[in-house]
Amino acid sequence: MTDLTELGIADIRSGVAAGTFTAVEVAEAFNAAVAAAQPALNAFIVTTPEAALAAARKVDTARAAGQPLGKLAGVPIGMKDLFATKGVQTTAASRILEGFTPEYESTVSQNLWNAGAGMLGKLNLDQFAMGSSNETSAFGNVISPWRRPGDTAPLAPGGSSGGSSAAIAARLCPAATGTDTGGSIRQPAAFTGIAGIKPTYGRCSRWGVVAFASSLDQAGPMARSVQDCAIMLEAMAGFDPKDSTSLNLPVPAWEAGLNPSMAGKKVGIPREYRLDGMDPDVARSWDDGIAWLKDAGAEIVEISLPHTRYALPTYYIIAPAEASSNLARYDGVRYGLRDLPDGAGLQDMYAATRAAGFGPEVKRRIMIGTYVLSAGFYDAYYTQAQKVRTLIARDFELAFQHCDVILAPTAPTAAFALGEKSDDPLAMYLNDVFSVPASLAGLPAMSVPAGLDRQGLPLGLQVIGRAFDEQGVLNAGLALEQRAGFTAKPAKWW
Amino acid sequence: MSVDTATVTKIASLARIKVSEAEVAAMVPELNGILAWVEQLGEVDVTGVEPMTAVIPNTLRLREDAVTDGGIRDAVLANAPAAEHGFFGVPKVIE
Secondary structure (H helix, E strand, C coil): CCCHHHCCHHHHHHHHHHCCCCHHHHHHHHHHHHHHHHHHHCCEEEECHHHHHHHHHHHHHHHHCCCCCCCCCCCEEEEECCECECCECCCCCCHHHCCCCCCCCCHHHHHHHHCCCEEEEEECCCHHHCCCCCCCCCCCCCCCCCCCCCCCCCECCCCCCHHHHHHHHCCCCCEEEEEECCCCCHHHHHHHCCEEEECCCCCCCCCCECCCCCCCCEEEEEECCHHHHHHHHHHHCCCCCCCCCCCCCCCCCCCCCCCCCCCCCEEEEEHHHCCCCCCHHHHHHHHHHHHHHHHCCCEEEEECCCCHHHHHHHHHHHHHHHHHHHHHHCCCCCCCCCCCCCCCCHHHHHHHHHHHHCCHHHHHHHHHHHHHHCCCCHHHHHHHHHHHHHHHHHHHHHHCCCCCEEEEECCCCCCCECCCCCCCHHHHHHHHCCCHHHHHCCCCEEEEEEEECCCCCEEEEEEEECCCCHHHHHHHHHHHHHHHCCCCCCCCCC | CCCCHHHHHHHHHHCCCCCCHHHHHHHHHHHHHHHHHHHHHHHCCCCCCCCCCCCCCCCCCCCCCCCCCCCCHHHHHCCCCCEECCEECCCCCCC
């Protein structure tokens, strides 16, 4: 019999619908894979095998009764632990939320359950999604299933959606939710040889998603193929009156619209992304991508995004500023941790609770955010950053007058080892150099596996599209995927 | 602009995060490194540029002025570290 854990969304869906196997068999196979890998990879904060089975039984019963099946019927998925799940601990990988058991369900997760998906567990992540390596989680590092050949040094699965990326690459789940604030879907996807798309800001509801930087946060799917991403994004997206920035637009039929022909399309290559001292493997992989899209019929044009170099500093003002406001809610009163030293008053309790509950990177960002928003500095930092953000978005608007999609690397290097960058916040921040600009402009962007570098580690290629044009992004992603022929997977050591 | 020990202590107090002297000492160079790096934004000419308010043009919706939920006190309090008599419990704030 086929190893069910090797199957993606599309194959599971059709196999369940055809009766080749049952949804319960699929859930059992993935539950077993999750349990076996958990001690070594630590991809999950909590596992919920019974939830996966319950959802699968419902699908099998519905099928037996001849009822119509949802888009994700019988597909067990991992849920990033940033989505509130009713009755299941939701922590954002922070001690300050340890034990928090939501009384409600996030819109995105509810949409997925409505489509017939089941939950294998809550996936580990960087604390409050702040990080690029998963090393800021209060629940331990996630270990990438990938290793350098002949080397057992643990590698970063990327971040912040590092539990998601590790679990998918290790075949612990066929797909998972991610969230992307400055690259947190795309960079981990690139590091682990999988695909992931951040849709246009507002496509997926933020309701019930633990907030980091609200003007940037956007949920999206991570999976092993472009088609699987399209299927899952259709199930996740949709207008939600409970999110004030939700887009009131119908959800396009992205899966049905998939088309790998790039005939008549122009692909922009931003000259500012060609950095001095660029990793030669990354540069080569980018050239491969250009050749593949040309082969698919596209015309390649050079474009300019002149404010690219200001994107990271802009992001590291705006995101911490929003985080410092959003995280003000963790006060030890309504939910989560409370640290009440003897004889402490209310203010002391707030300060002690937040000192005990937040990790160092979260504190660092709250401090930066508090400073740039404080009286006397607001205009110099925050207003200036919002103005530069306007210029960055304008760069993209002008570029899209000359091209339909933009092709760039996803990350400046392949995965690095744990500990390699964790002592230097700035070195870690630079990992997002190619992913942050699209986030600041709210544009849809995806990473697809492009090949391996000389160490045998995956590299990703990034496609950035016009606002609302997820279809164009997915189609270019499909054209790349078909030509990259990426079949590498981590050798099982866990 | 750079921050010193006193400024970092003040920011921590504004952010309601208790910090020890050793933590402040460690944060000063870290925050200064990040601030020096973000300050390169100052060189961008932003004459006549509006600060961004909405990344994707959208209008703020108004909903019916109607009660849409309520009567869920126990659910609201379910995760509170100290809930008493149907209220959130906090340390005494009035002397």
